[in-house]
Amino acid sequence: MATPASQTATRVASGQCRFGRPEKTAKCGSLNLRSCDNGGSGRNGRSVTVEAVNGAVHVNGAAAVRVGHVPVPPPSSVADGDAFLLGKFVERRLVYRQQFVIRSYEIGPDRTATMETLMNLLQETALNHVMCSGLAGDGFGATRQMSLRKLIWVVTRINIQVDKYSRWGDVVEIDTWVGSSGKNGMRRDWTIRDHNTKNMIARATSNWVMMNRETRRLSKMPDEVRQEVLPFYLERSIITADANKSSKIEKLTDATAEHIRSGLAPRWSDMDVNQHVNNVKYIGWILESVPLDVLEDYHLTSITLDYRRECRQSQLLESLTSMASSVAADLALSASNLCSTDLQSTHLIRQENDKAEIVRARAEWRCKEKNRRQSDI
Template structure:
């Protein structure tokens, strides 16, 4: 019904009481009416009470309409069937078409443009990794960079939640893994990585690999979850047939030293498992990257005391490598030895003290079928009220048959923070 009233404002509708005016709509405009309802209280389109206009009692609404409509200069007559109009149910009219609602959806267009620009920026970042200064080289994915005339490699690490222990700090094995990672990335970023685990192209041709013979570590403090550490590493010559690699680990925010480490490496034939001399071809590859710098830790040449079943205070037997403990050269990764050494350290020391320094001498490698024993002797027992004193321990990792794998010495200092309460999540 409402639609009928709206339509009558624009189109002439014949009156139900006048048959002569319903036949055509020609001539001058005459008032016509639409019967809306019966009764004296019916309203017309202007909100006024309609008056009865026929004997049938129906009420009419008068509207003005033009009898003739011109379209492109031609007269067009419009006829409307009143009966059909009255019987047609009211249909809500759609919103009028305006300039605003005919515009495109700008938010969708803006989102598409933003996506395109972000994708282009990502691709450009991956491709445009070339150094902006000749004294700084960066790898393609931003893992690290070579600084100081191409002789020092620097890389940052974030301490993950799965890398911390009961002390709420990173473990010594986590830090040692970071040292190993930066050493390999240094070789890779310098373009010297061959087919082996850190081997140069010339070493790969001769089936040579690197093996560590000695490792010295000084830990100032241990980072916590979420800390960002900055690791610098560089290499230097060590005698006629060896190489020295040093590391300096700092807090990336404060610059405070976290750890320093120095190591000695020699080459081994991958097939014969025997030590090898330093080939001149390999020396020519590496010497341009050797740095003339004193070791970050003074070399401790003291002979480690002998340790056996009679002198050891704690022994842990039956240690066996897992498949995941092997590296790509099919021998146990040197970081795994540290965990095995600490297997025989008394729990009383681990609860009250933290590792401050460590010296390890690697004697031989072990394979996946080896069965090992871990032996530890303690200079003083922290369970007798001397928990605030530093502790020194001697360590030995050996095969059950007797040959030595690693000899070591560790120093422990009292912890600066309390561990997690027992039973806490």
């Protein structure tokens, strides 16, 4: 049954359809209205009266259409807005789980998800975790007490390890949870599983501290904030602290870097709501100074990023890369022999004008299987 142009349905649920102020309604299952008017006037100033008894319908006294059975919609288990997040809590609400489909614009030349895609999915799951937990204030992942004190979260280190990259159309299942990290920090961990096989294909851990969004200085964690997040702490580490902090990342210089790419300019679209460059964007800048043969023949299987200062849009950047000494000789080999060993690399993102460090990184690379088989021939 079409609704009058000046009146929309106020509710359709459990077999009942109401417009305006229903005077009488009957049981579920079919549209069984005795009479209903739209309250006297609408946008066109006309009063519309509908009368129906299990079939024959009259609008303002004129026969219109025959109304059949109106199916009862299934009950919704979540609020309409939350349904689109597609996440849920598991393990006594300590772990938040969300599923994603790998889209065509999230894959690279080899048709698999990129490291940037995985990092973006981790960030999205973390933010939805805060939102669905009821902790969110008006900031980007900030709690209510953080918002009152003008505090934001900033990441200091993240380590992601990938066993297998998903392909276009694959569905991945991401779990995330939080725990303590020292006196004033928080740790967030993730696991990524293939939805069909349930095999773990990636894992990640990160450390976060608080910054005042106006002064841009780091802050201690207020007791009020600690009380907010404490009930959600799960002291479980997917990557051990020793492995995550196993060694200090070497600082590259003009003398030690083998490849330098200058003139990298953050764009407006690279900024997040906290008015600095989104932490995922640094992955792309790091790869700008990696040799093309490595990008073509290797998978980036692990990367650790140490964030040393925030970056604004007005700053020009440089990307420095150095492959491990044991790999340097391999890079001089022909492409057919390039995959005889796995690689390691060290990276630095710095400001171009004053050479101030922004991000240090360390990465590991594994030869793509097709190239490994060729090198064994």
